[in-house]
Amino acid sequence: MTAVAAERVEALKLLHQRHAPWLRVRLARRCADPDVVDDTIQDTFVAVWRDARRYDASKGEAAAWIWTIAIRRLISQLRRTGAEPQAAELDEAHLITQSAEEVVLVGVEHGDLGTAIARLSPDLRAAIQATVLDGLTVREASRLLGVPEGTVKTRVMRAKAQLRGFLA
Structure with missing residues (x-):
C-alpha cells in the first residue's frame, strides 16, 4: 500500500492481481450482474489509487480496507441502477x-x-x-x-x- 500511495503503477497492478479475484467472487455473491461487479471492481481500484495514502495499517488488513471500499461501491452501483442484489447462479464447472x-x-x-x-x-x-x-x-x-x-x-x-x- 505504501508503494501505491507513492503512485507506483506497478504496485497497483500487483495489488489488483492479488485482490481482484477474491473481490469478484465475494461481490458476485451479492450481485448476479457481472457488468456491475466489473464496474465495482474498477471503481474500487480507482479509489484505492486515489486514497492509498489514507490507508492505516494499524486499523486493519489492507484486504479488509479494500473490501470495505468494494462493498460500498457495489451498494452505490446498485442504488444508481435501482437493481436488487442477487446471488449469482453457480454451475458445477465453477465449483471445481x-x-x-x-x-x-x-x-x-x-x-x-x-x-x-x-x-x-x-x-x-x-x-x-x-x-x-x-x-x-x-x-x-x-x-x-x-x-x-x-x-x-x-x-x-x-x-x-x-x-x-x-x-x-
Missing part, C-alpha cells in the same frame, strides 16, 4: 475451480444456514455477513455498517442466538 473457502461459503449461502440467515432481520443479517462471512473485524464492520462497535457485537450475538433457534 473454487478454493475450499469459496466452496464452504457457497454451501453456507445456499444450504440450511443460508436459509436461516435469510430469515434474519436486515440489521442482524448485515452484521453476521460482515463479521462472519466476510471476515471483517468488529471495528471494520462498524465502519462499514455505520454503527458503533458495541451495536455490531450485540447484533452478532442476537443473530447467532436466532440462527441457533432457526437451525434447532
Whole structure:
C-alpha cells in the first residue's frame, strides 16, 4: 500500500492481481450482474489509487480496507441502477475451480444456514455477513455498517442466538 500511495503503477497492478479475484467472487455473491461487479471492481481500484495514502495499517488488513471500499461501491452501483442484489447462479464447472473457502461459503449461502440467515432481520443479517462471512473485524464492520462497535457485537450475538433457534 505504501508503494501505491507513492503512485507506483506497478504496485497497483500487483495489488489488483492479488485482490481482484477474491473481490469478484465475494461481490458476485451479492450481485448476479457481472457488468456491475466489473464496474465495482474498477471503481474500487480507482479509489484505492486515489486514497492509498489514507490507508492505516494499524486499523486493519489492507484486504479488509479494500473490501470495505468494494462493498460500498457495489451498494452505490446498485442504488444508481435501482437493481436488487442477487446471488449469482453457480454451475458445477465453477465449483471445481473454487478454493475450499469459496466452496464452504457457497454451501453456507445456499444450504440450511443460508436459509436461516435469510430469515434474519436486515440489521442482524448485515452484521453476521460482515463479521462472519466476510471476515471483517468488529471495528471494520462498524465502519462499514455505520454503527458503533458495541451495536455490531450485540447484533452478532442476537443473530447467532436466532440462527441457533432457526437451525434447532
